[in-house]
Amino acid sequence: MSNLTFNPVMQSPLHHFNLKTKQQHVDGSKGVWANEMPLLGYISLRGNAQNALFTKAAKKALGFALPILPCSLISTSWGCIYLLSPDEWLLVCDRELRTELQQKLEAALVGIHSQVIDNSGGFTTVFVQGKNASDVLHHCTVYDLNALTIGKVVGTTFGKTSVFLHQHNNGYKVIFRRSFADYIWRYLERSALPYDFGIANLGSS
Template sequence: MFNPPNVMLESPLHAFGLPARAATPAQENRVAMSELPHLGYIVLRGKADDTAFMQGVAGVLGQALPTQPMSVVSTSAGVVLWVSPDEWLLACKRSARDALLAALTTALQDVFAQIVDNSGGLTALRISGPDHLLLLRQLGPYDYESLAVGRCASTVASKTGFTVVRTDTEGVVLVFRRSFADYTWRLLERTARPYRLCITSPAHCADPLFTPLLEIV
């Protein structure tokens, strides 16, 4: 049997050389940005009023899926984002993805549900700093100031779209399509220049929920 060689994961932003440009934010840096690469992303679809579906997922994640619109929930398996009344997105450690997919498939094998691995289609970055809201305000029409901690929302910025996740008061995480990563980064970097942008590492731009999911790849 042919066993394919191990393949190193490559960040969709590798062309920008972000690790080599990373620095520690200083007082003059009003905005800091860091890539959160190589996470696992699992899409869950099912009916919130289906007890078998909800209990099956809870048995794997260790906590029930959120049913309140725009909710963000931290579980033992990762971070769950409410997407719509019948859809959720689980961000997890990449190394845990396969086991979670298998466990969810087993738990929901006789249930009307859908489980999709979208790890290759999404990526994320963290934006923080004293003026991160001013930066976000320039990107699109969404009222970012109204987004409370523990909430997420899907919105647009110029020709791209993303889900903005508020996990603390210091910044946000943007989850977006890998195919738009180049465009999204260029848009953000250009817009952030007046705020003395600092490109930094996840450790210096830490998100309380997403950063613990990162692994050295």
């Protein structure tokens, strides 16, 4: 039984749209460009921001202090920390860094009331950019994107479901749950149609 060998393969939530085969170099020809940033690492973290033991331990594990202002995010050397709720954060990093980050957090938080969960299978991110990016998102969400300043992340509506949104590299990142990916992508495509929509080769963005 010990001679079993396998080659596990991962699929992102938008795998079935074959976005990679459709992607183009981003130029000025389209009003909106978007693509999935597939298979990132997502860690859910809960804890009491008022508890100095918790915030200190988290800072030690992550190398950065948790953002604690409402709707704020910070960029770190390894990824991003989003405050989703006064006692809830989402850490997003490269998939390979996830386990180490999770283990560091769990080790630092032993004995401190908190929750650390690998949720990487449960989320994905879509990056939307282009001159009509905010127009398109205003078809999708009730949130006023003019109020979405840099450094801010909001949980809001997208069609009939919800997402997290923030500005990123002259565009927007939309973070959402796996099971809604098909709906959200179709809704985005449909909304972007009048503006001319391209699947972006996002390169390093």
